[in-house]
Amino acid sequence: MxxxxxxxxxxxxxxxxxxxxxxxxxxxxxxxxxxxxxxxxxxxxxxxxxxxxxxxxxxxxxxxxxxxxxxxxxxxxxxxxxxxxxxxxYKTTVGPEELFSRNGFLGLGTVRAKYSELAEIKLTSIRSRRSTSFFLDCKTHDGRELTLRLNDEGIQGALPAFIHYARAKNILIVDQNGDPIKAQDAP
Incomplete structure (x- = not known):
C-alpha cells in the first residue's frame, strides 16, 4: 500500500x-x-x-x-x-479571407466562415436560468447557416478581426431583431 x-x-x-x-x-x-x-x-x-x-x-x-x-x-x-x-x-484562425475554428473532442468540431460566401451575420443569444450564451449566426448566399459560439476563447479573441474583415467586405451585421449594428455598437 x-x-x-x-x-x-x-x-x-x-x-x-x-x-x-x-x-x-x-x-x-x-x-x-x-x-x-x-x-x-x-x-x-x-x-x-x-x-x-x-x-x-x-x-x-x-x-x-x-x-x-x-x-x-x-x-x-x-x-x-x-x-x-x-x-x-484546438486552433482558431482569422484572416482577410476566412475564419476557421477547430475545437471540441479531439478537434473534430470545425467551423469555416469564408467572407466571400457570407450574406449576413446576426448576433443572437440564448438565456437559461443561470447564464446567457451569445452566438454569431452567419447566413451564406446559398441559404446555409454557420454558428459561431462566442463563449469559445479562440472565437472571442478572433471576434474583433472577424467583424473588421466582414465590414470591409460589406457583409450586413444585424442584432437579434434584424436591425443593423453600427460600427461603434459592434460586439
Missing part, C-alpha cells in the same frame, strides 16, 4: 491539472494579416500527467476508500484520452 502523503500529493497534482482546464491560457500569434489562437503544448502535457496522477491515486486508494478511488480511476483516463487531446488539436 502506498504512503498516504504520496496519495495526497498525487491527488493535488490531479486537481491542479484539472483546474488548468479552466485556466484560459490561450496563445495568440500574428503572421501578417492572419491571427492564430491555440493552447500551448505544455498544457496538454500537464493534463496527461494530471490524468496519470489521478489514475495512480485512485489505484492507491482502491483498498481503503472505494468511491473516491473509482471516481479517480474514471476521471484519470477521461482526462488523458478525452480532454488533453482536445487542447492539443
Amino acid at each position: 502506498l504512503n498516504p502523503a504520496l496519495v495526497r500529493r498525487l491527488g493535488l497534482i490531479a486537481l491542479a491539472g484539472f483546474l488548468l482546464c479552466f485556466s484560459g491560457c490561450l496563445r495568440e500569434e500574428t503572421n501578417g494579416d492572419i491571427q492564430t489562437f491555440t493552447y500551448p503544448m505544455w498544457l496538454a502535457g500537464v493534463l496527461v500527467l494530471a490524468g496519470g496522477a489521478a489514475t495512480a491515486a485512485g489505484y492507491a486508494l482502491l483498498s481503503s476508500h472505494e468511491k473516491p478511488a473509482y471516481m479517480l480511476l474514471i476521471a484519470g483516463p477521461v482526462l488523458v484520452l478525452g480532454v488533453a487531446p482536445s487542447y492539443f488539436f
